[in-house]
Amino acid sequence: xxxxxxxxxxxxxxxxxxxxxxxxxxxxxxxxxxxxxxxxxxxxxxxxxxxxxxxxxxxxxxxxxxxxxxxxxxxxxxxxxxxxxxxxxxxxxxxxxxxxxxxxxxxxxxxxxxxxxxxxxxxxxxxxxxxxxxxxxxxxxxxxxxxxxxxxxxxxxxxxxxxxxxxxxxxxxxxxxxxxxxxxxxxxxxxxxxxxxxxxxxxxxxxxxxxxxxxxxxxxxxxxxxxxxxxxxxxxxxxxxxxxxxxxxxxxxxxxxxxxxxxxxxxxxxxxxxxxxxxxxxxxxxxxxxxxxxxxxxxxxxxxxxxxxxxxxxxxxxxxxxxxxxxxxxxxxxxxxxxxxxxxxxxxxxxxxxxxxxxxxxxxxxxxxxxxxxxxxxxxxxxxxxxxxxxxxxxxxxxxxxxxxxxxxxxxxxxxxxxxxxxxxxxxxxxxxxxxxxxxxxxxxxxxxxxxxxxx
Numbered sequence: 106x107x108x109x110x111x112x113x114x115x116x117x118x119x120x121x122x123x124x125x126x127x128x129x130x131x132x133x134x135x136x137x138x139x140x141x142x143x144x145x146x147x148x149x150x151x152x153x154x155x156x157x158x159x160x161x162x163x164x165x166x167x168x169x170x171x172x173x174x175x176x177x178x179x180x181x182x183x184x185x186x187x188x189x190x191x192x193x194x195x196x197x198x199x200x201x202x203x204x205x206x207x208x209x210x211x212x213x214x215x216x217x218x219x220x221x222x223x224x225x226x227x228x229x230x231x232x233x234x235x236x237x238x239x240x241x242x243x244x245x246x247x248x249x250x251x252x253x254x255x256x257x258x259x260x261x262x263x264x265x266x267x268x269x270x271x272x273x274x275x276x277x278x279x280x281x282x283x284x285x286x287x288x289x290x291x292x293x294x295x296x297x298x299x300x301x302x303x304x305x306x307x308x309x310x311x312x313x314x315x316x317x318x319x320x321x322x323x324x325x326x327x328x329x330x331x332x333x334x335x336x337x338x339x340x341x342x343x344x345x346x347x348x349x350x351x352x353x354x355x356x357x358x359x360x361x362x363x364x365x366x367x368x369x370x371x372x373x374x375x376x377x378x379x380x381x382x383x384x385x386x387x388x389x390x391x392x393x394x395x396x397x398x399x400x401x402x403x404x405x406x407x408x409x410x411x412x413x414x415x416x417x418x419x420x421x422x423x424x425x426x427x428x429x430x431x432x433x434x435x436x437x438x439x440x441x442x443x444x445x446x447x448x449x450x451x452x453x454x455x456x457x458x459x460x461x462x463x464x465x466x467x468x469x470x471x472x473x474x475x476x477x478x479x480x481x482x483x484x485x486x487x488x489x490x491x492x493x494x495x496x497x498x499x500x501x502x503x504x505x506x507x508x509x510x511x512x513x514x515x516x517x518x519x520x521x522x523x524x525x526x527x528x529x530x531x532x533x534x535x536x537x538x539x540x541x542x543x544x545x546x547x548x549x550x551x552x553x554x555x556x557x558x559x560x561x
Contacts, residue, residue: 127270162390206231
């Protein structure tokens with residue numbers, strides 16, 4: 106049968122309809138995942154077309170996956186972060202949704218307080234396991250959409266659940282049907298999709314979900330979860346590791362429209378951000394992220410990274426306020442007590458600090474020489490220098506004014522006695538053979554010794 110495709114707007118042959126392969130033994134893809142070796146990247150040289158949707162957006166899992174690797178947030182912290190997420194996402198709702206746990210009274214209290222704020226964005230959703238008992242929690246809270254864990258690799262189906270593919274699929278469909286019966290939008294989290302039998306389980310299962318959706322007249326979202334960070338963005342990579350192949354396959358063989366397709370990745374192999382961007386490029390409207398990338402093991406896709414990836418790909422922030430990213434990073438350090446690694450892009454203490462003496466000299470002459478963009482304007486983070494033997498009086502004065510955020514009437518110049526005393530100490534350090542830069546902590550100690558009132 107030949108008919109127009111909604112994805113390509115071209116005449117296409119009706120693709121083969123894949124059926125569930127209820128295998129007796131799990132397919133663990135040992136040729137790709139030998140476990141005693143580094144996972145292999147298979148190529149089949151098949152190209153799938155780019156297909157970036159008209160609109161793309163970000164969803165958030167800070168209060169769900171982001172709580173699986175750290176001490177739980179307090180109710181106050183969740184409410185504060187939710188408010189900042191709303192401001193960061195802007196009036197267009199580029200940060201479209203955020204998901205909550207429901208298992209503790211604290212989680213439910215936080216959800217209710219955030220709902221009471223009445224924000225349009227991010228919409229509050231929940232996450233449950235694929236059990237009838239968990240679903241009752243969603244019904245009681247009155248939330249419109251919930252994520253449902255539907256593990257799809259044989260590692261999970263056979264080894265974790267102890268079921269066959271047919272048993273797992275039937276169980277998942279029963280829970281999804283219950284959600285549809287009560288008018289709740291299901292979001293199916295296809296856990297471990299990059300180790301799953303794509304045509305033997307994933308496509309048949311999603312086809313069944315598509316059928317349920319059509320019968321009920323309620324959309325079912327599909328979240329493709331790269332649970333172990335095995336996804337590969339390269340052209341011509343074979344399934345199950347190909348991110349373009351997964352997104353294209355879900356659209357082409359399971360008729361999942363872009364607006365119902367979401368990517369969730371992890372950073373085990375340093376590919377979380379590029380895989381998320383590729384998911385956008387090949388047809389997924391949503392990428393699921395967490396603040397500062399905090400999440401299971403190596404973490405999730407950093408939400409702040411995708412804010413800038415969005416602006417890079419779309420040409421503008423579309424109403425997002427990136428300066429809130431700096432507020433969020435400072436909140437984590439000062440209110441939550443989380444130490445952000447100093448070299449972390451956009452949020453780390455030293456992400457726009459140059460340490461080489463020759464670079465510092467260039468930065469003081471024109472910050473554009475060594476700064477990635479106007480970090481003062483876009484992140485409320487002025488470019489900074491680290492102090493070394495080549496910084497001179499001007500460099501020390503620049504550090505003091507920036508580090509302590511001194512107002513115009515309190516800023517020091519290079520002739521200030523404090524600057525001269527610090528430079529004399531630094532000169533002695535390098536005269537004695539020092540080669541490394543002077544740390545912020547050392548400079549802070551000098552300020553406390555020579556002029557402690559500057560901090561006030």
